[in-house]
Amino acid sequence: MVQAAIKRVFTNLQGDKVIWMITLFLALLSILAVFSATTTLAVKSGGYGVMLRHLLYMSMGIGAMYYIHRKNFKYFSKLSVLLIFVAVGLLVVTMLFGSSLNSAERWIRIPGLGITFQTSDFAKIVLIVFVARYLNLKRDSLDDFNKTILPLLGVIGLICGLILPSNFSTAAMLGLVCFLMMYIGGVPGRHLFKIIALGVGLIAIIILIGEFAPKGTLKRYETWKNRIFSKVDADSEGNYQANLAKYAIHEGGIIPKGPGTSTTRNFMPHPYSDMVYAFIIEEYGAILGGAGLLLLYVILFFRTIRFASKCPKHFGRLTAIGLALLLVVQAFINMGVSVSLFPTTGQPLPLISLGGTSTVFTCITIGIILSISRSVFNPEAFANPDDQKAELELKEEEEQSRALAL
Numbered sequence: 001m002v003q004a005a006i007k008r009v010f011t012n013l014q015g016d017k018v019i020w021m022i023t024l025f026l027a028l029l030s031i032l033a034v035f036s037a038t039t040t041l042a043v044k045s046g047g048y049g050v051m052l053r054h055l056l057y058m059s060m061g062i063g064a065m066y067y068i069h070r071k072n073f074k075y076f077s078k079l080s081v082l083l084i085f086v087a088v089g090l091l092v093v094t095m096l097f098g099s100s101l102n103s104a105e106r107w108i109r110i111p112g113l114g115i116t117f118q119t120s121d122f123a124k125i126v127l128i129v130f131v132a133r134y135l136n137l138k139r140d141s142l143d144d145f146n147k148t149i150l151p152l153l154g155v156i157g158l159i160c161g162l163i164l165p166s167n168f169s170t171a172a173m174l175g176l177v178c179f180l181m182m183y184i185g186g187v188p189g190r191h192l193f194k195i196i197a198l199g200v201g202l203i204a205i206i207i208l209i210g211e212f213a214p215k216g217t218l219k220r221y222e223t224w225k226n227r228i229f230s231k232v233d234a235d236s237e238g239n240y241q242a243n244l245a246k247y248a249i250h251e252g253g254i255i256p257k258g259p260g261t262s263t264t265r266n267f268m269p270h271p272y273s274d275m276v277y278a279f280i281i282e283e284y285g286a287i288l289g290g291a292g293l294l295l296l297y298v299i300l301f302f303r304t305i306r307f308a309s310k311c312p313k314h315f316g317r318l319t320a321i322g323l324a325l326l327l328v329v330q331a332f333i334n335m336g337v338s339v340s341l342f343p344t345t346g347q348p349l350p351l352i353s354l355g356g357t358s359t360v361f362t363c364i365t366i367g368i369i370l371s372i373s374r375s376v377f378n379p380e381a382f383a384n385p386d387d388q389k390a391e392l393e394l395k396e397e398e399e400q401s402r403a404l405a406l
Helices: 002-011 017-037 039-045 049-069 075-097 119-137 145-163 168-184 189-212 221-232 237-252 276-308 314-338 357-377 385-405
Strands: 099-101 104-110 115-118
Touching: 017 039, 017 049, 017 276, 017 357, 049 357, 075 104, 075 119, 075 145, 104 119, 115 119, 115 357, 119 145, 119 168, 119 314, 119 357, 145 168, 145 189, 168 189, 168 314, 237 276, 237 314, 276 314, 276 357, 314 357
Parallel strands: none
Antiparallel strands: 099 104, 104 115
């Protein structure tokens, strides 16, 4: 009976099967790595509450991913218009009343549940889908910088600006992904150069405010500055965590030692989150754990590009590539920090690092990607009346947008 139920679930897994396999493999690796990395923590606290919490959120995430991948991706287009206002509201609430960690207000607490969630994780997904929708509807008027591009930059700037005070790396990463989406979406090169100039000017303004404005105007400026300078000075106290990560990689060597063999977990800060990539290399070796994990993210990205190029809808193509970019850029940043290519940022490794609601939102991201892949691999899934209605509504919106542009 159990076997029949499992077979029925796998039969209902639609979309790109390779992405499904990569996702489930990463989830399994996450469980093994987090269990091993939190063993010392469990001994100190007298239980495996952290691990059980991770299992709970991973289960919730996979459940959400399965549910979302069965939905027609065209529904996400209209939903993003409503949720972009929700995202702005949540980010404002987080800035004003959010829970603090290391002087950064990044979380809000859900009353009665004892659950905190990072509002930027929600805002990232919503903004990517919104940008894809906007570029799709305005694709015939992208030459007009003032009427078409500036309003979009306003939305992107608002979301990234609300994230920036507490999480510079997330704001910068999200801005970069949106810029790449504009390039892919057909924004002319001369407009892209204007956007780059605006970005450089904004960074200059941030530096000027941080250096010359009264102390505390930008709460996190000194933290950002110290992380950059500690990257230059290998002996700096701020480089302590990165040096331990390099030690873990050295201890890992080439050949896998196996789960539970790590020694650095006893003294390395956050081996289950910020430095989980170095921890995995220590236990699984540079080839299997290091290059192998990197290869999985690369395959996920190129599989997304492959089916996105065949997606019948421009909105679907842009959304899938934008969300895949978000995941892969974040993964590369985390890996780069572990091997000392980048300053410490605090970006988790998608679907691997110990996380609460961030794990759920990562699964939601993959669920949307899989939903879009269904239009290529399972086109018959879009034959039901509700999905046909969604397609007609999106088509009418596109036609109305073109008419207004003309």
